Amino acid sequence: MVSGGVSKFAKARPDATFQKIVKESFDYAMNDVPKLKHSMIDGSVVSYFSDHFTRQLMAGIMAVDYLGLCPKPNKRIEGGGATGGLCFQAGWEAVASGRMNVCAAFGFETMSRVPTWKGNEFIALASDVNFDYPVGGFYSGYYAMMVNRHMHEFGTTVEQLAMVSVKNHMNAYGNPYAQKRRKLTIADVRNSAMVAYPLTLLDICVMSDGAATCILADEETAFKLTDHPVKITGVGTGTDMMRMSDRPHGEVLLAPNEKKSDYRNLKYPGVHSFRAGRSAGLQAYKMAGITDPLKQLDFVELHDAYTSSEIQTYEDLALCKYGDGGKFVEAGYPFMPQIDYGMKLPKKGALPVNPSGGLIACGHPVGATGLMQAVFAFWQIQGSIKKHYGSPELQLKKANRGLIHSHAGTGTYVTVSIMERGW
Amino acid sequence: MAKKNPSKRPAASSKFEEPMTGTTVFNVPLPADLKALKGTSPIVVKQPYNIEYLHSYGQDSPFFAGLSNKKLLGTKCPKCDYTWATPRLACTQCGGETDWVEIPQTGRVHTFTTCYFGGEEFLKETPFHLVLVEFDGVDTLLLSRLLGPAQPEEIKIGMKIKAKFRRNSQLKPTDVYFVPA
Numbered sequence A: 001m002v003s004g005g006v007s008k009f010a011k012a013r014p015d016a017t018f019q020k021i022v023k024e025s026f027d028y029a030m031n032d033v034p035k036l037k038h039s040m041i042d043g044s045v046v047s048y049f050s051d052h053f054t055r056q057l058m059a060g061i062m063a064v065d066y067l068g069l070c071p072k073p074n075k076r077i078e079g080g081g082a083t084g085g086l087c088f089q090a091g092w093e094a095v096a097s098g099r100m101n102v103c104a105a106f107g108f109e110t111m112s113r114v115p116t117w118k119g120n121e122f123i124a125l126a127s128d129v130n131f132d133y134p135v136g137g138f139y140s141g142y143y144a145m146m147v148n149r150h151m152h153e154f155g156t157t158v159e160q161l162a163m164v165s166v167k168n169h170m171n172a173y174g175n176p177y178a179q180k181r182r183k184l185t186i187a188d189v190r191n192s193a194m195v196a197y198p199l200t201l202l203d204i205c206v207m208s209d210g211a212a213t214c215i216l217a218d219e220e221t222a223f224k225l226t227d228h229p230v231k232i233t234g235v236g237t238g239t240d241m242m243r244m245s246d247r248p249h250g251e252v253l254l255a256p257n258e259k260k261s262d263y264r265n266l267k268y269p270g271v272h273s274f275r276a277g278r279s280a281g282l283q284a285y286k287m288a289g290i291t292d293p294l295k296q297l298d299f300v301e302l303h304d305a306y307t308s309s310e311i312q313t314y315e316d317l318a319l320c321k322y323g324d325g326g327k328f329v330e331a332g333y334p335f336m337p338q339i340d341y342g343m344k345l346p347k348k349g350a351l352p353v354n355p356s357g358g359l360i361a362c363g364h365p366v367g368a369t370g371l372m373q374a375v376f377a378f379w380q381i382q383g384s385i386k387k388h389y390g391s392p393e394l395q396l397k398k399a400n401r402g403l404i405h406s407h408a409g410t411g412t413y414v415t416v417s418i419m420e421r422g423w
Numbered sequence B: 001m002a003k004k005n006p007s008k009r010p011a012a013s014s015k016f017e018e019p020m021t022g023t024t025v026f027n028v029p030l031p032a033d034l035k036a037l038k039g040t041s042p043i044v045v046k047q048p049y050n051i052e053y054l055h056s057y058g059q060d061s062p063f064f065a066g067l068s069n070k071k072l073l074g075t076k077c078p079k080c081d082y083t084w085a086t087p088r089l090a091c092t093q094c095g096g097e098t099d100w101v102e103i104p105q106t107g108r109v110h111t112f113t114t115c116y117f118g119g120e121e122f123l124k125e126t127p128f129h130l131v132l133v134e135f136d137g138v139d140t141l142l143l144s145r146l147l148g149p150a151q152p153e154e155i156k157i158g159m160k161i162k163a164k165f166r167r168n169s170q171l172k173p174t175d176v177y178f179v180p181a
């Protein structure tokens, strides 16, 4: 990866159509590598999630033509909430296969065109319309059922969930791209409106208008364009059954740092864990040569559409054992070392998760989200946070290797990509 | 959990919902100097998007016929014995075709939630409880509504529940719902 750009995620961008929002992020990425000429781009991949939100079929090609990338190759990538992560990997595939030397991967979503509750209905159409949507059609409800089971299996608490919200909102304070920058307490999170028991408004990400672009290149071209390229050393993509009611209650997919005896009585994945996340993580770790992710990763940008799914994802990514996700946040591992959260955190900063503020604070314009994570991780590894955020507050001292994680519909598609300092 | 409204009076709203209504206008001004056009405020128009589908339940149809006859039907693989509470005609274990079977009308709460908001279609029904139901002898779960408890605190994982059927079938999965057994 040689460059990236993000439009500021906002609740509504009536001033621009999706093409212009994409172009803002694309131009930012292009301007960041002046040696990259438009003519050097061999093709592109584009992502957006919902045709309902755009009310425009083939919106992808309209972004491509606006960027002047015709008649070069392009295709649209879609996979629910993981759309952006899948697009990032499709761009990687185009370069890794040798088909392109330089590929632009960009994505967007414009969700403000309908009221929030209609938007929730559109999103819920990404659940089985024969059996699931008509019963209650509400994603927050689905995730709430998953975390209630997680609490039952492992003793996870609502205060532990709230700590994730406090962390991510506070991190976003230093990120000018974030939609919500707030200093919160655990009590604030618990006292906000109940949406789906036990998840409150502040446990849940918000809808956004936004776009993000990543420019990917082969190694030789990358070093011609920049002295500080980031290498993608591992990719993994997992899937699971759309209806979470159908998922098996079997054996854990073991990470290299786990033993079968760790999970004698655990029925897996059930509805408490995301098997697709574990599958994607294991593939990416194997490819990148990672056997102890907690020690070998410097930071993680993961898909925290819900505080609960952040905790579940710590476990899927084997940052801790299944069941220990709540304790992991309580001990402070995923917090930033340099930020004061107003809490006692003995292991603070051991492995910062969502230094950018994540989806909860940055927003979740679905087709852009996974690419946004890649851009934030890219800047973190380059050490260029100050340049792009205008303040060094969120720059980690050691950020040589990061993990990005994108997640769809109760864990149906999950992508994990490992990014490392390339120079 | 903290009770933020001890007085039981509804709290006054602190913000306006963005309206979906506007004002009818028949003309907008245009400056003589075209250079000023880039400063034009965005023009937002309201457009309807209503579609009716003839949605077929396809091979899942017997489930809905079962509900209207007060039967809960799942499917079972004759080779693997694997049984689905939410039916599917293809066995994901062996790829073979499954058979329709009746599943028990009593089960347990595997997990639950109470939705205080929802997609627009269901907003008027909130708050309501969702449950994933587990059944003896069945390998997978069923998503349904739970009626009876007033508050989520009254619902316990593992609690026994039983199926009830709507008298007038709507041929929807909500033709069945559960109540405490």
Ligand SMILES: [Zn+2]
Pocket (backbone or CB within 6 Å): B077, B078, B079, B080, B081, B082, B091, B092, B093, B094, B095, B096
């Ligand atoms: Zn079978």
